[in-house]
Amino acid sequence: MHIRFLASPINPADINQIEGVYPLRPTFTKELGVLPDGEHKELAVGGNEGVAEVIAVGDQIEDLKVGDWVVMGRSGFGTWRTHAAATPNDVTRIDKGIGSLQAATLTVNACTAFRMLKDFATLKEGDFVIQNGANSGVGQAVIQIAHAWNIKTINIVRNRPEIEDLKARLKSLGATYIVTDEELGCYKTKDLIKEWTNINDNNVGIKLGLNCVGGKISTEMAKYLCRSGYHVTYGAMSRQPITIPASLLIFKDIKFLGYWMSRWYQYHSKEERSEMMNEIIGLIRQGKLGDVAHDEVTWGSSNENDESLKIKLLDALDKSYTGFHGKKQILQFQL
Amino acid sequence: MHIRFLASPINPADINQIEGVYPLRPTFTKELGVLPDGEHKELAVGGNEGVAEVIAVGDQIEDLKVGDWVVMGRSGFGTWRTHAAATPNDVTRIDKGIGSLQAATLTVNACTAFRMLKDFATLKEGDFVIQNGANSGVGQAVIQIAHAWNIKTINIVRNRPEIEDLKARLKSLGATYIVTDEELGCYKTKDLIKEWTNINDNNVGIKLGLNCVGGKISTEMAKYLCRSGYHVTYGAMSRQPITIPASLLIFKDIKFLGYWMSRWYQYHSKEERSEMMNEIIGLIRQGKLGDVAHDEVTWGSSNENDESLKIKLLDALDKSYTGFHGKKQILQFQL
Numbered sequence: 001m002h003i004r005f006l007a008s009p010i011n012p013a014d015i016n017q018i019e020g021v022y023p024l025r026p027t028f029t030k031e032l033g034v035l036p037d038g039e040h041k042e043l044a045v046g047g048n049e050g051v052a053e054v055i056a057v058g059d060q061i062e063d064l065k066v067g068d069w070v071v072m073g074r075s076g077f078g079t080w081r082t083h084a085a086a087t088p089n090d091v092t093r094i095d096k097g098i099g100s101l102q103a104a105t106l107t108v109n110a111c112t113a114f115r116m117l118k119d120f121a122t123l124k125e126g127d128f129v130i131q132n133g134a135n136s137g138v139g140q141a142v143i144q145i146a147h148a149w150n151i152k153t154i155n156i157v158r159n160r161p162e163i164e165d166l167k168a169r170l171k172s173l174g175a176t177y178i179v180t181d182e183e184l185g186c187y188k189t190k191d192l193i194k195e196w197t198n199i200n201d202n203n204v205g206i207k208l209g210l211n212c213v214g215g216k217i218s219t220e221m222a223k224y225l226c227r228s229g230y231h232v233t234y235g236a237m238s239r240q241p242i243t244i245p246a247s248l249l250i251f252k253d254i255k256f257l258g259y260w261m262s263r264w265y266q267y268h269s270k271e272e273r274s275e276m277m278n279e280i281i282g283l284i285r286q287g288k289l290g291d292v293a294h295d296e297v298t299w300g301s302s303n304e305n306d307e308s309l310k311i312k313l314l315d316a317l318d319k320s321y322t323g324f325h326g327k328k329q330i331l332q333f334q335l
Numbered sequence: 336m337h338i339r340f341l342a343s344p345i346n347p348a349d350i351n352q353i354e355g356v357y358p359l360r361p362t363f364t365k366e367l368g369v370l371p372d373g374e375h376k377e378l379a380v381g382g383n384e385g386v387a388e389v390i391a392v393g394d395q396i397e398d399l400k401v402g403d404w405v406v407m408g409r410s411g412f413g414t415w416r417t418h419a420a421a422t423p424n425d426v427t428r429i430d431k432g433i434g435s436l437q438a439a440t441l442t443v444n445a446c447t448a449f450r451m452l453k454d455f456a457t458l459k460e461g462d463f464v465i466q467n468g469a470n471s472g473v474g475q476a477v478i479q480i481a482h483a484w485n486i487k488t489i490n491i492v493r494n495r496p497e498i499e500d501l502k503a504r505l506k507s508l509g510a511t512y513i514v515t516d517e518e519l520g521c522y523k524t525k526d527l528i529k530e531w532t533n534i535n536d537n538n539v540g541i542k543l544g545l546n547c548v549g550g551k552i553s554t555e556m557a558k559y560l561c562r563s564g565y566h567v568t569y570g571a572m573s574r575q576p577i578t579i580p581a582s583l584l585i586f587k588d589i590k591f592l593g594y595w596m597s598r599w600y601q602y603h604s605k606e607e608r609s610e611m612m613n614e615i616i617g618l619i620r621q622g623k624l625g626d627v628a629h630d631e632v633t634w635g636s637s638n639e640n641d642e643s644l645k646i647k648l649l650d651a652l653d654k655s656y657t658g659f660h661g662k663k664q665i666l667q668f669q670l
């Protein structure tokens with residue numbers, strides 16, 4: 001089948017993949033065309049996330065038709081391009097009725113947040129989740145999905161000059177409590193968190209901690225988890241390892257686990273992928289899961305030449321790479 | 336019912352408990368007698384492990400009879416005493432046919448080894464386990480039980496002058512391979528371990544790592560685990576925390592968990608306890624699980640007075656406390 005991409009974001013992991021420091025390689029092929037020197041060299045297309053429209057299907061394909069929207073069903077497909085040939089297993093059909101930019105950013109951040117809230121602790125309404133890097137793309141999705149499910153969140157963010165604005169913004173997304181990294185270690189905050197979560201003994205309290213930072217803040221966070229709680233690492237923004245006191249493992253039975261969305265896609269069926277997508281799209285339609293902050297990078301309008309496109313792409317990559325630009329760069333293909 | 340103790344070891348955790356640095360308190364009671372000043376003060380008896388003989392049972396108790404041997408069914412009972420009143424739930428009946436010193440040391444080391452080999456990774460014959468502190472009581476039990484089940488072990492021990500003697504001794508217990516902490520980080524050892532375990536990709540290799548040391552060696556050990564392997568901490572002899580690179584969690588899906596035998600006893604039934612004991616006693620009877628190195632500390636022979644008993648106990652506690660004495664002190668009650 002053939003698909004044309006509508007929109008594809010640039011995620012930090014895409015850049016790590018190009019740098020060769022990401023454990024998943026993109027799909028290399030000799031079919032992407034001939035190099036200027038005439039050689040058929042192995043090439044790969046960057047990008048792991050995106051939404052595309054089906055523009056042609058073979059006779060054997062029954063569950064997809066021309067006009068359907070699809071997102072990527074696996075990592076490493078290569079989404080920074082206008083057109084591609086794909087197999088049905090490369091993609092997951094999604095319900096329309098959300099914008100293409102929303103659809104383009106479904107499969108990484110929102111799905112990571114969704115799965116981490118579902119697949120570790122058994123959370124019920126009123127339960128608590130604590131997370132660091134709460135302002136990250138995944139962090140914001142965690143806040144919103146948890147809020148939609150009546151799960152309370154304690155959100156750790158780095159202190160910064162405009163901290164009150166950030167707190168207000170996260171509150172508006174549904175964050176229950178927000179503390180800064182500096183506040184986290186204070187006795188006053190410890191008491192506050194105990195009060196919020198009604199920690200009377202080790203068996204109640206916070207069942208799940210989500211860590212995308214690493215280092216000291218991830219250890220501090222682990223200490224707030226209840227007995228047999230889950231500490232799930234899905235990122236390492238500080239580039240620091242996690243240090244665990246043995247007592248948290250032995251006596252408190254905290255489980256230190258990792259989460260990687262790409263692995264989930266590898267081991268789960270098309271049906272499971274669809275079910276997750278539909279649930280997330282439902283939240284978007286109900287207004288419970290909003291857009292990520294982003295810049296639209298339009299691509300392929302008639303007055304652009306190769307050189308201007310290259311500059312545009314490099315600029316978007318630069319903005320994604322520096323990370324603290326704060327907005328996701330999304331390529332929007334105009335055809 | 337009433338029981339009389341036959342033998343009770345002194346374990347490091349017993350001493351930590353007396354020091355107040357262990358998370359489980361012993362059972363305090365005012366019924367242990369009157370202090371010299373006439374006051375009924377709350378007292379507790381030390382010791383968490385031991386074997387006792389049933390000497391009297393009430394009418395309601397059906398599954399225990401006079402003459403039965405029992406081990407402790409929970410932590411904190413207090414085993415450093417000649418006699419005690421107990422409820423059936425305090426104890427687990429065991430098959431006789433092993434020595435009292437073997438029976439006295441069943442419930443901590445052998446059971447910890449047994450459960451850690453059963454409850455985390457699904458191990459089949461020929462699979463590999465790696466452990467540090469391989470010369471510890473639990474470590475030696477791991478070697479023997481794994482050997483009995485045809486599971487291969489890679490055993491890390493600290494380098495020492497008489498290392499060849501130690502290697503020979505662990506080999507005689509059934510250790511498959513032995514490496515020193517100093518050798519572990521060497522490229523040569525890395526290649527050797529790959530060769531031993533046939534690591535061709537991340538999906539095969541070593542499924543389970545057992546850690547009672549902590550610090551650098553526990554991180555090194557984690558790197559040898561296969562994808563989705565289990566790193567289980569049950570001790571911290573180095574008193575160092577465990578440092579985990581985020582990539583081991585996220586991309587390699589290594590699960591860092593803790594194990595505490597006391598928690599297992601808390602959440603498992605009498606039947607499950609009996610089943611485990613019988614399986615371990617079976618291994619002992621078949622000669623597959625040998626005695627731990629120990630000193631017998633006889634207690635209560637007719638020519639001893641309170642003062643000489645006190646000196647004897649303090650000496651045994653001292654030897655247990657220094658740890659590197661290497662032999663478990665076992666009180667043997669003579670009545």
